Amino acid sequence: MTTAVDAVFRPIAAGRVHRWGGARLIVAPARELRRVPPLSPAERRVLGALPAWRQAEWTAGRLLAKRLVGEVVSAPADGVEILPRDDGSPRVLVGGRPVPAPHVSISHTAGYVAAALAPEPVGVDLCAFASADAVRRVADHFLSPEELTLVGGERPAALAGAWALKEAAVKADRSGVFGAAPRGIPILGLRPPVLGGRRRAMVWRADDAALALVLAHPGG
Incomplete structure (x- = not known):
């Protein structure tokens, strides 16, 4: 039988890569993610189609996700793309070709951005x-x-x-x-x-x- 619990979650350090269960995870304050990562023409088209208020968080999410991908995929930074599928979920492409793994996921709040990468759906x-x-x-x-x-x-x-x-x-x-x-x-x-x-x-x-x-x- 499940009972109510005290939901005080342990803190996670921002700005560094954490590993859990085979996944890699990073979270950082949005204000610290001003740099624009290398973007392919396809990524720039996606960015340009977004409303202005979404562009900064979209870029920040790709910055973190590309950092994680760069740790596991041997490819130059400008050779890695993270583009949306038809359902909106992100997928990784290397050299213009989709790769079945790793899988990535990205999230935002007003103050923070997070990205995760794993060999399985994450x-x-x-x-x-x-x-x-x-x-x-x-x-x-x-x-x-x-x-x-x-x-x-x-x-x-x-x-x-x-x-x-x-x-x-x-x-x-x-x-x-x-x-x-x-x-x-x-x-x-x-x-x-x-x-x-x-x-x-x-x-x-x-x-x-x-x-x-x-x-x-x-x-x-």
Whole structure:
């Protein structure tokens, strides 16, 4: 039987690469990611089609993701592209050709940007604790009654952590958080996080936000 838990997530250091469960993860303050990474013509076209307010966070996300890709793929920086699939999820191309692995995922809040890379499908998500009221308003949509009891509806950190877990999980599955998919990924525990199915998960605290990482089909 699952019981409510104290959702005080351990902090994660910003600005350096962390390894967990075979994945690589980095989170950094958005204000520190002003540099523009090498962008291919295709990436510049994607960037130019975005509204002005989205361009800075999109660029920051690619900066972190390309840093991770550069650690595992032997290719010059300007030979690595991270372009959206038809469903919006990011994919890695090297020399203009898609590569089946590694998989990448990117997330943003107003203050932070995160990127994750893994040999298997991966999802990463940031949810600010200040967003707890908004999460509470849609909690009945993405949380079952049992999960609501587990999370506790009045705890901002727990609500943000639950949302980040579900969002990271559907990103790894390449589905959407506003459809039926979130209900099909049960949260069985929050500290430590336990998800249903062949998934491994972790949640950290990045200053004023919950940061969740989900591996969809971990080996072993």
